Amino acid sequence: MQTSVLLRTAPRYSGRLIQRPFVLNQAKFNGTAFANRPMMSALTDAIKRDHSELNEYYEKIVGTDDLDTQTRYQNLFTWELARHSIGEELVVYPAFEKHLGAKGKEMADKDREDHQKVKNMLYKFQSMKAQDPEFLKTLQDLFKDLNEHIKDEENNDLPALERQLDSDSSDGYARSFERTKLFVPTRSHPSAPDKPPFETVAGLMAAPLDKLMDVFRKFP
Template identity: 95%
Template structure:
């Protein structure tokens, strides 16, 4: 897997081509930090905290499109990003995944990466750090889906969409219950890895059904602008939701929104004292 990390200028243009030379000349005003990971043809990125420092380490050029400029504050921003070698083909006619599916699959790929980090080492400190990061990612991802994606199933797919959403919420509840137990375990606990592997087994089944059945059914009902809008809403929602599992909280809006806004500040405060990679 190739790995690049860069700090990009916050452009308002819908699409630009850039490279190391161009980025080195950019102003450091309005910058955001993003991770870009490439694994064969599956492209995904993780937004991390903004910083006024321009740092770049990359081997390939990138094509990227940003969300609209946010006036007045520097915060985490959702990106829709595609990496490609620049061969003269325009961004518009490259075969790319629908935006909402792309955003969700990015998260799934990141969760799988963190899973491998935990089960692939015997170092307790590394396991603890990735335990916290996995919990942080999955908690936000799950609530983002429940607040944005599952209501979209119900809106665009009628009775079938409601059936899909109800099943996905049941899947989430099962995972949340185990995540709630796992997030408080110590890495030296004899049941630590078994609990995590059981959790991820259930999660993988849910992911498989979601990617192969639910999302394609929804995307067939959406035009590109609608899919893009849902993707942006999904990414924005994750900025304001809890970062730990709360299995007794509501799993539908508007009550989940209210509960999330109440729980999120405490979760994020406690995250300051937790270890992360």
């Protein structure tokens, strides 16, 4: 199986650029499918990959007593969840509304409500220190709500959308989702709008400051 490594660019810190590699099938970039997967699942694959990484970072935090490790993965968890949430709001939820009609709008509205709750909790968590007594409890409460949202999205919302998309459309949304995450804020801003175009404007205003402050944060 022919593969290549795509470097996912994370924030700079201590003068170095963090790059997180993950392996993709070379055919993906030639406009064909992931190995052994139908291309029409490309959008779902992209979102599930983020979900898996969030779960990994959560486990890193709760699975250690080392404060430095917890701090580094706290920042990475925040960075990933903030970008993922806005990417969905700008790309995926409008797709629900476009392709699924009234049912899609209902799904999108519910998912935005779920996101708002998670954003509020993430805003609290991202400002905490690893030594804070409520640090782990805050994360666990956040992840409990996030995990419920993830299950509903993966089991119900995304399959409903994928059934309405051909392979090219799913792949196009997946690429748009990944591109969008490059330009959005890397921290939670729960008071910002959650629908385009206002969310786009707010995101473009907040993102540069977030990325600047990322330079001074610790990452794995």
